Amino acid sequence: MRAWWREITGLVLPVACGGCGSPRTPLCEDCGRALYGTWPCRVRPVPEPAGLPAVYAAAPYEDAVRAVLLAHKERGALGLAGPLGRALAGAVRVAAPPGTGVGPLLLVPVPSARRAVGARGHDAARRIALAAAGELRRTGRSCRVLPVLRQRRAVADQAGLGGRQRLANLSGALEVAVGGARLLEGGRVVLVDDLMTTGASLVEAARALRAAAGPGQLPGGVPVSAAVVAAPPLSFEINRN
Numbered sequence: 001m002r003a004w005w006r007e008i009t010g011l012v013l014p015v016a017c018g019g020c021g022s023p024r025t026p027l028c029e030d031c032g033r034a035l036y037g038t039w040p041c042r043v044r045p046v047p048e049p050a051g052l053p054a055v056y057a058a059a060p061y062e063d064a065v066r067a068v069l070l071a072h073k074e075r076g077a078l079g080l081a082g083p084l085g086r087a088l089a090g091a092v093r094v095a096a097p098p099g100t101g102v103g104p105l106l107l108v109p110v111p112s113a114r115r116a117v118g119a120r121g122h123d124a125a126r127r128i129a130l131a132a133a134g135e136l137r138r139t140g141r142s143c144r145v146l147p148v149l150r151q152r153r154a155v156a157d158q159a160g161l162g163g164r165q166r167l168a169n170l171s172g173a174l175e176v177a178v179g180g181a182r183l184l185e186g187g188r189v190v191l192v193d194d195l196m197t198t199g200a201s202l203v204e205a206a207r208a209l210r211a212a213a214g215p216g217q218l219p220g221g222v223p224v225s226a227a228v229v230a231a232p233p234l235s236f237e238i239n240r241n
């Protein structure tokens with residue numbers, strides 16, 4: 001019911017830019033430029049945790065980009081999934097350029113805790129992944145979203161936890177659903193999420209994929225890679241790319 005209500009209210013209530021609040025547009029030109037107006041690049045958290053796959057992000061998590069992500073995830077501004085998906089698609093293109101691997105792109109969203117999804121009324125990462133897949137297909141890339149990761153145990157709220165605490169909190173928390181490893185065969189797998197902060201979620205997601213597929217690599221011998229909409233500005237330091 002909550003997800004249905006948010007869909008309806010998004011159509012009938014006055015629209016304002018999710019980044020700056022400008023009226024009559026879900027995303028103004030300036031905020032759109034901040035979100036997907038630059039070339040995505042490799043990002044690394046500080047410190048960089050062991051086991052983190054190569055991660056590519058579309059934009060620094062600050063100012064308008066931060067406001068847009070929070071409006072979509074926490075305030076149910078579902079109309080922003082399209083622009084966020086466009087930004088994520090750009091990061092996916094860099095993480096898995098044409099000619100790397102065989103078969104379609106397979107986007108695997110990092111799952112949120114069930115209670116978080118229930119409280120928000122929607123799964124933000126999965127919604128953005130679906131929008132990104134649509135964007136990639138429109139530009140000629142074969143692409144599917146495979147939500148094969150699931151939580152195998154409860155985890156504590158990540159808010160307020162440091163990098164090491166997040167790694168410990170998430171260690172062993174994810175698994176690939178029964179039959180999921182078979183679905184990953186024959187494609188180029190990219191982990192996707194809306195935001196990377198410490199990298200702990202992506203470390204655990206990559207571990208779960210590797211555990212299901214065999215030691216070291218995913219089916220087809222392709223290393224794990226990841227794409228996100230945003231990452232902390234420090235992760236974008238040129239001398240660390």
